[in-house]
Amino acid sequence: MQPLGLIDIGGTSIKFAVWDGQALKAHHALPTPTTKAAFFELVTHEVAEMKQQWPLVGVAISSPGAVNKLTGVVEGASAIPYIHNFPIQSELAEKFGLPVSMENDANCAALAELASGAGKDVDSLVFLVIGTGVGGSVIFNHHIWHGAHLFGGEFGFMLMNDQGTLSELGTAPAAVNRYLKANPTAKKLSGKDLFDLAAQGDAAATKEVDTLYHALALGIYNLQYSFDPEKVVIGGAISNNPQLIPGIEREIEKIRAQVKIASIKPNVVTCQYHDEANLRGAVVDFEQTYDRV
Incomplete structure (x- = not known):
């Protein structure tokens, strides 16, 4: 599979990485912004940095909350109120200029364990x-x-x-x-x-x-x-x-x-995976969402 940009949204930090088909690359974390505008600015900048180094085919995101796979809306509630109840997936896809998948963080961790853990x-x-x-x-x-x-x-x-x-x-x-x-x-x-x-x-x-x-x-x-x-x-x-x-x-x-x-x-x-589980599972979700293996 061609490289994927990965984002794991957490209450205190957001993790970023690139999946090259075998392993996580450029894995790092930054503090979670306190506003929606700052959040969009941060993740857009990070994805732009990834795109300069890798030919990304998409961005896979692990998120708190109840991610509605049909609407691309994060329903429910979490420690990050500003990510909820609007079409966040489509807005991120437009800003990144790439296909985007989103799934709940616990579901991503489960998919990581299922795939290779x-x-x-x-x-x-x-x-x-x-x-x-x-x-x-x-x-x-x-x-x-x-x-x-x-x-x-x-x-x-x-x-x-x-x-x-x-x-x-x-x-x-x-x-x-x-x-x-x-x-x-x-x-x-x-x-x-x-x-x-x-x-x-x-x-x-x-x-x-x-x-x-x-x-x-x-x-x-x-x-x-x-x-x-x-x-x-x-x-x-x-x-x-x-x-x-x-x-x-x-x-x-x-x-x-x-x-x-x-x-x-x-x-x-x-479980086998701990800190990497959400990012690895987001890869599996992207593959399932866009029927890519």
């Missing part, structure tokens, strides 16, 4: 991005399932019990908050600190970590028996924790023991 050997997968909340993507037959309202992959809204959603029970920041609420004299700590305390035998920390594992296991179990993907891939900073997969698998086994008819064990793995 942790999901490269499957046709279908569920991708969970675990951060301050839980988002993600559903892929069938190598394509994103966006859903009727562009809410495909918004796993964090799933209720895990009468008290909370997956985002409220299955993330490290939420587990830390529960621990600090139950232990008001404890000093502030990170998610890693909480896992370390649990590993050292701290009963209160163990309780909250086990709550996290159980919520994720229950969500994954339900997704397995709803969509039956070949793999469940987990991304986000927590995916770097070597305790994560064993902890989830222990809770899945408890659920399977409770539901004895449940014969399928979800195949849960961590």
Whole structure:
């Protein structure tokens, strides 16, 4: 494939790179502008710089928000309000003088894992991005399932019990908050600190970590028996924790023991790509959007 310009729009920074068919080139990041005018000025300048060095055939963009592939409008909400609710894709294509593709950032990360990462050997997968909340993507037959309202992959809204959603029970920041609420004299700590305390035998920390594992296991179990993907891939900073997969698998086994008819064990793995995932996935989305391989 001929070179593609790549843009990954984030709340604090925007990443730029060029895909030469094999690897990312000229990968760098700049602070996200605070206004729409400054945003257009920045990305137009960066693409013009790319075009001076590479014969770009298009620009592939990873974006927050609910990207409507039919209209080229970023719906929903994000940390960058000015990119929403106008035909941003067509306006960028006009400014760049090139074809432009846009897709949600979690969907791009999932496509990257599907193409050459942790999901490269499957046709279908569920991708969970675990951060301050839980988002993600559903892929069938190598394509994103966006859903009727562009809410495909918004796993964090799933209720895990009468008290909370997956985002409220299955993330490290939420587990830390529960621990600090139950232990008001404890000093502030990170998610890693909480896992370390649990590993050292701290009963209160163990309780909250086990709550996290159980919520994720229950969500994954339900997704397995709803969509039956070949793999469940987990991304986000927590995916770097070597305790994560064993902890989830222990809770899945408890659920399977409770539901004895449940014969399928979800195949849960961590992602391969991290910082590069959104950019790499934007390449896959461009190829699918314009039927280029």
